[in-house]
Amino acid sequence: MTSDSQSSDTRHGGTGQMSRRNLIAAGATAAAVGAATLVQSSTSAAAKPKRSAAHRSFWPNGARLAITFSMVVENNADPPPITKGPGGKTYPDLYAETAVQYAVNEAIPRMLDMFDRRRIKVTSMMCGLSCERHPALAKEIAQRGHECGAHGSSHDVQFQMSLDDERAFIKKAADQIEQATGQRPVGYNCRAQLRSANTLSLEQELGFIYHIDDISRDEPFVVPVNGKPFAVVPYTAHLNDIPFFNNHGVAASFAQDLKLEFDALYAEAEFKRRMMVVTLHDSIARANRVKVFEDFVTYAQGHKGVWFARADQLAHWALTSPDSIKEKTAT
Numbered sequence: 132m133t134s135d136s137q138s139s140d141t142r143h144g145g146t147g148q149m150s151r152r153n154l155i156a157a158g159a160t161a162a163a164v165g166a167a168t169l170v171q172s173s174t175s176a177a178a179k180p181k182r183s184a185a186h187r188s189f190w191p192n193g194a195r196l197a198i199t200f201s202m203v204v205e206n207n208a209d210p211p212p213i214t215k216g217p218g219g220k221t222y223p224d225l226y227a228e229t230a231v232q233y234a235v236n237e238a239i240p241r242m243l244d245m246f247d248r249r250r251i252k253v254t255s256m257m258c259g260l261s262c263e264r265h266p267a268l269a270k271e272i273a274q275r276g277h278e279c280g281a282h283g284s285s286h287d288v289q290f291q292m293s294l295d296d297e298r299a300f301i302k303k304a305a306d307q308i309e310q311a312t313g314q315r316p317v318g319y320n321c322r323a324q325l326r327s328a329n330t331l332s333l334e335q336e337l338g339f340i341y342h343i344d345d346i347s348r349d350e351p352f353v354v355p356v357n358g359k360p361f362a363v364v365p366y367t368a369h370l371n372d373i374p375f376f377n378n379h380g381v382a383a384s385f386a387q388d389l390k391l392e393f394d395a396l397y398a399e400a401e402f403k404r405r406m407m408v409v410t411l412h413d414s415i416a417r418a419n420r421v422k423v424f425e426d427f428v429t430y431a432q433g434h435k436g437v438w439f440a441r442a443d444q445l446a447h448w449a450l451t452s453p454d455s456i457k458e459k460t461a462t
């Protein structure tokens with residue numbers, strides 16, 4: 132594998148104004164609604180919302196749709212797998228252990244090479260133990276320009292922890308990740324997205340600026356935590372590789388879902404700020420599955436104004452833009 136010092140600014144498909152393909156000036160109605168108003172050239176144009184030239188772009192640099200990839204690194208962060216024998220006696224599951232090894236031997240290097248080929252940067256949500264046990268690979272993720280976020284110290288759920296235990300768990304994750312990668316994480320993802328009532332406050336206290344354990348919107352937004360702004364970069368449950376691939380999922384069906392979601396959000400992005408989120412996990416990134424992701428990236432990059440962003444870039448945008456949604460309370 133090679134190092135990639137490319138900038139984290141990975142916009143594709145051109146900058147400047149968003150695509151005007153399939154758009155025509157409003158013609159005879161222009162005088163009434165403003166010369167810059169655009170409508171689609173389809174027969175349903177009259178039913179489409181209209182917006183002025185002043186609101187044509189919802190992202191920096193005229194990008195039309197933001198896409199963010201989350202590469203979850205959680206190998207070696209669970210207790211060693213076991214299987215049950217006669218009488219309920221447990222034994223090490225050595226076969227299952229090889230699936231964990233696959234993440235390190237094949238899957239993560241394969242995903243990193245694909246991201247380099249497509250010139251995109253992603254966010255890797257990492258378990259501290261994974262970084263501790265394979266520090267060179269963790270460091271390579273950072274060196275190749277990807278964001279290192281936190282996915283717990285171990286791969287334990289944390290919603291049931293006491294305040295002090297959860298604080299120690301989150302802090303240990305940040306320390307382990309920083310030790311291995313050189314990056315202090317600013318984004319957090321709980322195991323199975325299961326937060327406690329204290330989680331956001333602790334994340335903020337420990338220097339995190341955003342979390343992803345939320346599926347309430349198709350765009351990043353801001354919530355108040357202890358009276359200060361905290362960003363939310365929503366997760367995806369429906370474009371997550373686990374439900375598709377954990378056993379014998381069909382790669383082609385995931386490919387179809389990715390394209391359908393992209394097409395729908397890209398169309399909506401004509402009139403609204405839209406973000407698409409895709410999640411990949413380290414132990415299941417087999418060759419045919421990573422090909423699905425690469426084909427999807429290639430397809431998306433064939434459209435104008437598609438911005439492959441790291442989640443921290445989206446969080447920074449939400450925290451600094453006057454246009455981001457500010458919720459009155461945090462969920």
Ligand SMILES: [Zn+2]
Nearest residue numbers: 203205322323
């Ligand atoms: Zn996980």
